[in-house]
Amino acid sequence: MSSVADGDVYTLLNDYSGSSLSMGSLMSNRTFTLDLNSKTLTLSGNTKSGALAFNSSSSAKNNTVTIKNGTLTVTGGLSALNIKNNNKMILNNDLTINTSVGAVLLEGSAKLDSAATINNTKGAAIQTNGSTTNADSQINITGGSITSSDIGIYLPAGKLNITGGTILAGTGVYIKTGVTNITAGSITGNGTKADYVYNSNGANSTGNAIVVDNCGYPGGEAQVTISGGSFESINNAAVGSYGHETYAALEGFIPSDSTARFKGAIETSNDTVEEGYELVLDKDGFYIVQEKEYVASIGTKK
Numbered sequence: 693m694s695s696v697a698d699g700d701v702y703t704l705l706n707d708y709s710g711s712s713l714s715m716g717s718l719m720s721n722r723t724f725t726l727d728l729n730s731k732t733l734t735l736s737g738n739t740k741s742g743a744l745a746f747n748s749s750s751s752a753k754n755n756t757v758t759i760k761n762g763t764l765t766v767t768g769g770l771s772a773l774n775i776k777n778n779n780k781m782i783l784n785n786d787l788t789i790n791t792s793v794g795a796v797l798l799e800g801s802a803k804l805d806s807a808a809t810i811n812n813t814k815g816a817a818i819q820t821n822g823s824t825t826n827a828d829s830q831i832n833i834t835g836g837s838i839t840s841s842d843i844g845i846y847l848p849a850g851k852l853n854i855t856g857g858t859i860l861a862g863t864g865v866y867i868k869t870g871v872t873n874i875t876a877g878s879i880t881g882n883g884t885k886a887d888y889v890y891n892s893n894g895a896n897s898t899g900n901a902i903v904v905d906n907c908g909y910p911g912g913e914a915q916v917t918i919s920g921g922s923f924e925s926i927n928n929a930a931v932g933s934y935g936h937e938t939y940a941a942l943e944g945f946i947p948s949d950s951t952a953r954f955k956g957a958i959e960t961s962n963d964t965v966e967e968g969y970e971l972v973l974d975k976d977g978f979y980i981v982q983e984k985e986y987v988a989s990i991g992t993k994k
Contacts (some may be wrong), residue, residue, distance in 0.1 A: 700724040704731045712738035721754045728762020737769020745774045745779055753778045760784035766791040775802035783808035785836055801828035807835035815842055822848025824910045833857050846895050849911045858966045862897035867904050869911030875920040885927040888934040899928035905935035916945040918952050925956035931964050932945035
C-alpha cells in the first residue's frame, strides 16, 4: 500500500501469512482504514522496522490509519507496528494484537490512539524512542487491555495519556521523561520485586505498577500527574519513584484532588503525594489521598 486515496478502506478477505507490510510510504494528508474483517494477519517481522510499518519515508506525513476488526499476530522483527514521522495510528477496540517482539514502536512525532487488546511476551508492549527528536511522540490509551510479561508502556520521550483500559505487566508503566497524565484505568504490576537498576538503553522491570525514573535522560525531568485510576503491585509498591546517581527521585506528582487508589505488597511512599497530603488506607484495602492530620500547630506551621 504505497499510495492510497483519502477515505479508502482495505479489507482482508482471508487469513494471511507473510513477512512484513509497509503502508503509505509515498503519501501525505490521507486517512484510510485497514479492516481485518474478523480474519488473522500473521507476519514474521522485519528487523529494520515494524512488521506492519506506517510511513517509513520522511516525506510521508500527516496520515492517519485505523486498524480494526480482527487479529494481528507477529512472531519476530523489530516490533509488530512501527509508526514514524508526523503520522497517526488508531487501534480499535475490536482489534487483538499478539506479539513476542513488542506491539508498537513510535518514532518522530508519531501518534497512537489505542483501545485494542494487546498481548506481548518480550520487551515493552508500547514504547517511544528515547531521544529529543521524539519529544512530540504521543500515546493515548483510551480503553482495551495491555498484557506484557515485561513492561506494559515504556516512555523514554514524548507524551502519555491514559484515560481508560487495563494494563497487566511485570511493570505496568515505566516513565523516564516526557509528560504523563493518568486520569483513569487500571494498572497492575505483577513482576518479581526487583531493586531499581539504571538502564541506559531501556527499562528493567521492578514489579511496580508505575515507575518514575529520574535519570538525566535527554528529554529532561519527567512531568507526571496521577489524578485518577487504580494501581496495584503484587510484589512491590504500587508506585516506585527512583533517582539515578545525582538525580533525586521525583516527589509530589499525585495531586491533592487525585481520586486514584493504590495497593501493593509494600506501601507507596507519601513523598509521591502533594505536600500536606498523604496516602491512607480505605475500607476496601486501597490507599487514597487525604489531607494530613496534625496534632498541634505553632502559628501557621503545623
